Amino acid sequence: MSDDDFDVIVIGGGPVGENAAARTAAGGLRTALVEAELVGGECSYWACMPSKALLRPGHALAAARRVPGVPVGDALDAAAVLARRNGFTSDWDDSGQVEWAEGAGLTVVRGRGRLAGERRVSVDGRVLTASRAVVVCTGSVPRIPDLPGLGEYWTSREATAARQVPTSLVVLGGGVVGVEMAQAWARLGSSVTLVVSGERPLPKFEAFAGDLVVEGLREDGVRVVTGARAVGVSTTDGGTALELSTGETVSGAHLLVATGRQPATFDLGVEEFGFRAGEALPVDDTGRVSGVDWLYAAGDVTGRALLTHQGKYAARAVGTAIVTGAVDPEPWTTPVATADHTAVPQVVFTDPEVAFVGRTEAQAREAGLDVRVIDLDIAVAGSSLHADGYRGKARMVVDERKRTLVGVTFAGPDVAEMLHAATIAIVGEVTVDRLWHAVPAYPTISEVWLRLLEAYGL
Ligand SMILES: Cc1cc2nc3c(=O)[nH]c(=O)nc-3n(C[C@H](O)[C@H](O)[C@H](O)COP(=O)(O)OP(=O)(O)OC[C@H]3O[C@@H](n4cnc5c(N)ncnc54)[C@H](O)[C@@H]3O)c2cc1C
Ligand SMILES: NC(=O)c1ccc[n+]([C@@H]2O[C@H](COP(=O)([O-])OP(=O)(O)OC[C@H]3O[C@@H](n4cnc5c(N)ncnc54)[C@H](O)[C@@H]3O)[C@@H](O)[C@H]2O)c1
Numbered sequence: 300m301s302d303d304d305f306d307v308i309v310i311g312g313g314p315v316g317e318n319a320a321a322r323t324a325a326g327g328l329r330t331a332l333v334e335a336e337l338v339g340g341e342c343s344y345w346a347c348m349p350s351k352a353l354l355r356p357g358h359a360l361a362a363a364r365r366v367p368g369v370p371v372g373d374a375l376d377a378a379a380v381l382a383r384r385n386g387f388t389s390d391w392d393d394s395g396q397v398e399w400a401e402g403a404g405l406t407v408v409r410g411r412g413r414l415a416g417e418r419r420v421s422v423d424g425r426v427l428t429a430s431r432a433v434v435v436c437t438g439s440v441p442r443i444p445d446l447p448g449l450g451e452y453w454t455s456r457e458a459t460a461a462r463q464v465p466t467s468l469v470v471l472g473g474g475v476v477g478v479e480m481a482q483a484w485a486r487l488g489s490s491v492t493l494v495v496s497g498e499r500p501l502p503k504f505e506a507f508a509g510d511l512v513v514e515g516l517r518e519d520g521v522r523v524v525t526g527a528r529a530v531g532v533s534t535t536d537g538g539t540a541l542e543l544s545t546g547e548t549v550s551g552a553h554l555l556v557a558t559g560r561q562p563a564t565f566d567l568g569v570e571e572f573g574f575r576a577g578e579a580l581p582v583d584d585t586g587r588v589s590g591v592d593w594l595y596a597a598g599d600v601t602g603r604a605l606l607t608h609q610g611k612y613a614a615r616a617v618g619t620a621i622v623t624g625a626v627d628p629e630p631w632t633t634p635v636a637t638a639d640h641t642a643v644p645q646v647v648f649t650d651p652e653v654a655f656v657g658r659t660e661a662q663a664r665e666a667g668l669d670v671r672v673i674d675l676d677i678a679v680a681g682s683s684l685h686a687d688g689y690r691g692k693a694r695m696v697v698d699e700r701k702r703t704l705v706g707v708t709f710a711g712p713d714v715a716e717m718l719h720a721a722t723i724a725i726v727g728e729v730t731v732d733r734l735w736h737a738v739p740a741y742p743t744i745s746e747v748w749l750r751l752l753e754a755y756g757l
Contacts, residue, residue, distance in 0.1 A: 305331045307621060308420045308429040309436055310412035310567075313340020315598030315610035316436030317400060322618020324404040328431060332405045333412035333422050337393040341438055342607045344388050349459040350479055351648055352384040357486030357519075358650050362712065365686035377464050377487045384459075391460070414568035418593050432593050432621045435580060436614065437567060439560035439599035448532040452539070453555040455480070465489050465552045469541050471529050472557035473500030475647050478512055480555060482649050485519045492522040492549045494541065499525060501647065505660065507674075507692050508653040508710040514690075515651050524549065562600045579603075584635045585628065586617035595621065603636075604643045612636055641705070642725045646715040651691060654718035657706035657725045660696050669699045673754045677711045680742035686712055691744075695751045702730045709747075717745055731755055 305328075309320040312334030324330040337344050356375050363369040389395055400407050408422055415421040418429045441454040453461075453468075458480045464487045470477050473495030485491040493500070493516065499509035500523070513523050527543040532554065534540075540550035562579040572591050574580060579602030581589045586601075588594040597617045598610035613636045619625070620634035630637040647653035657663075663670045677691030691711020698705045707721035724734055735757045739745035 300329075303425065303427045305329045305406070305427060305429050306431040307331070307434065308333060308412070308427050308432075309434045310414075310420060311335075311340070311436035311438055311563075311598075311600070312338040312396075312400070312407070313436060313438050313598065313610075314342045314607045315438070315614045316340070316434070317396070318611045318614035319434050319436055319595075319597055319618045320400070320405050321403045322615055323432075323434075323621050326618065326622030328622060330405050331408050331427055331429075332400055333408045333410065333420065333427075335409075335411040337391065337396070338400055338407060339393050339396040343393075343396065344391050345456040345459050347607050348387045349384050350455075350476075350483065352387040353380065353459065353483040353487070354479060354648050354650075356380045356383070357483065358648075358712075360486075361650050362686065365688065365712070367687065375487055380487060381462065381464075388460070411566070413566065414571065414594075416571070429593070432595055434586070434617055434621070435564075435567070435588075435594070435596040435600055436598045436610075437563040437600045439605060440563050440565075441556065442559040442561045443556055444529065444558055446529055446532050448534075449556075450532070450534055450539075452532075453553050455555075455557060457553070458484075458555045458557075467491070467538070467551035468553050468555060469494065469539065469549050469551035470555045470557055471541060472559065473497065473502070473509075473525075474557060474559060475501070475645075476557040477555075478516065478647065478649050480557065481521050482516055482519055485516070485521045490520070490551070492524060492551060494527055494529065494543065494549060495523065495525045496528050497525065501653065503659075504647070504653055504655055505694050505708045505710075507694070508647075508655070508708055511651050511690070511692065511710045512647070512649050512653060515649060522549075560599065560605060562602055564600060584616070584630070584637060584639070585620035585625065586613055586636070587620070603639050606643065606645055609636075609639065609643050612638065638726055642722055644718050644722045646718060648715070651711045652713065652715050653708065653710045654714045654721075655706075655708045656718055656722045657704065658696060659706055659708070660694070663696050663698070663705050668705060670705065671697045671699050671755070673697070673751050675747060675750055675754055677709070677714070677744060677747045679744065679746035679750060681739075681744045681746050682711070684742050685744060693747050693751060695755070697731060697755065701728065702732060703728045704731070704734075711744075714744065717747075720745065720748070731757060 501509040538552040597613040644656040696706035
């Protein structure tokens with residue numbers, strides 16, 4: 300066996316590729332991890348970690364301000380915040396992650412991988428072979444609209460890695476990246492305008508969540524422009540001007556284009572197997588790519604759930620499926636990412652936070668479920684102690700036939716940690732009658748669970 304022969308080759312060393320590879324290596328398979336940029340991927344260097352590091356100090360300051368008696372300063376120390384962010388990205392140096400990968404038994408191969416025939420991957424001219432499987436975990440890249448005049452702009456990479464606070468910033472797109480980055484930079488002192496094409500940001504969430512986030516952004520001085528599409532861009536002395544469908548022009552020192560992402564299937568050789576560059580690789584629940592029995596994929600590149608935790612879950616399933624050789628395994632077993640269909644949790648790390656799992660009311664009705672929706676303000680002893688003037692809302696979507704939860708949304712300060720209880724209830728198909736016996740500790744924000752069940756009629 301030569302240095303280029305492996306059992307498994309994983310293309311893409313982001314969080315998902317790392318996990319898939321670690322799983323196959325732990326199962327005794329000789330595994331290569333091919334990475335074109337930094338081992339750790341988008342999440343570690345330009346997404347989850349730096350964005351959360353930029354947001355957290357503003358949340359801590361806002362939380363302190365809501366509790367009289369806590370001494371607080373006037374503003375964040377931006378230099379210290381950016382220095383802490385740099386620490387979380389290891390100054391964009393992946394040697395720690397490479398050390399971890401090698402310690403997990405992986406062979407790290409630097410370079411751009413490309414499918415080069417059956418069970419073969421070329422990496423900058425060198426050809427590797429995989430006796431068992433090739434796993435594509437190449438992630439996603441920003442989707443940039445075709446806007447007349449669009450020249451220099453920020454993507455989430457520049458927005459998370461900026462070395463200085465921009466004096467002003469225009470953010471185009473009201474998805475998760477748009478709202479998180481608008482708040483992070485506003486709280487660090489930038490003058491921010493957020494341009495949203497719909498009625499409110501966060502269109503994939505319950506409407507009340509987007510509305511509460513808008514309130515939070517406006518309190519931080521963000522100008523939120525809704526119902527406006529970008530129609531053109533021009534360069535000004537001090538930066539960039541964005542022309543909107545409403546006739547208005549908004550300008551800032553930088554323009555952040557946050558209009559979504561697309562699967563990184565470019566220059567990957569997928570066409571040879573019947574797929575198109577820029578489109579997601581279709582997979583079954585074990586991660587096997589349709590019609591190619593040795594090819595697997597997981598994470599953003601599959602378009603199933605563009606979230607690190609859910610991609611890592613898919614990676615564990617893929618890794619287990621490859622190691623065990625499972626054929627058509629039962630749902631809810633370890634080689635199968637069954638929860639992707641009904642129980643994907645997500646937190647939007649703005650202040651207020653949005654924590655959502657399962658289906659929104661609209662998605663549940665679209666799926667043909669007979670649902671009942673319970674809405675409540677989060678107003679319990681735990682929330683009033685947590686912060687003066689606590690403002691938050693909760694929604695529980697119940698499948699009336701099974702009397703189980705199919706969706707839960709919390710929006711309010713510090714609701715993220717309440718989400719896992721909802722995920723467990725949905726995955727476990729716990730009935731509301733049994734949930735009644737899961738008593739929330741007093742006085743915590745989780746007491747809202749009791750109020751939701753009371754409002755349901757228990
Ligand atoms: C600003 C921002 C904030 C986010 N915050 C969160 C969050 O808080 N929580 C959360 O769950 N999710 C968050 N996400 C989403 C999260 O970053 C992604 O879901 C996650 O990174 C996907 O992991 P992945 O391994 O599939 O892809 P990636 O992290 O994109 O990694 C793919 C890797 O593959 C490499 N690669 C690509 N093509 C090749 C090739 N041909 N050869 C070799 N290597 C290749 C890339 O260099 C990269 O390292 C955020 C996203 C953004 C943009
Ligand atoms: N906290 C987190 O978990 C977190 C944080 C950031 C990103 N992410 C993930 O990363 C992925 C990418 O996030 P994103 O915010 O880039 O994408 P997104 O798809 O969530 O949002 C993009 C938004 O841009 C809007 N848009 C698209 N084209 C537009 C145009 N021409 N003009 C104006 N608006 C336009 C869309 O309507 C949409 O609301 C998401 O799936 C998200 O789940 C997760």
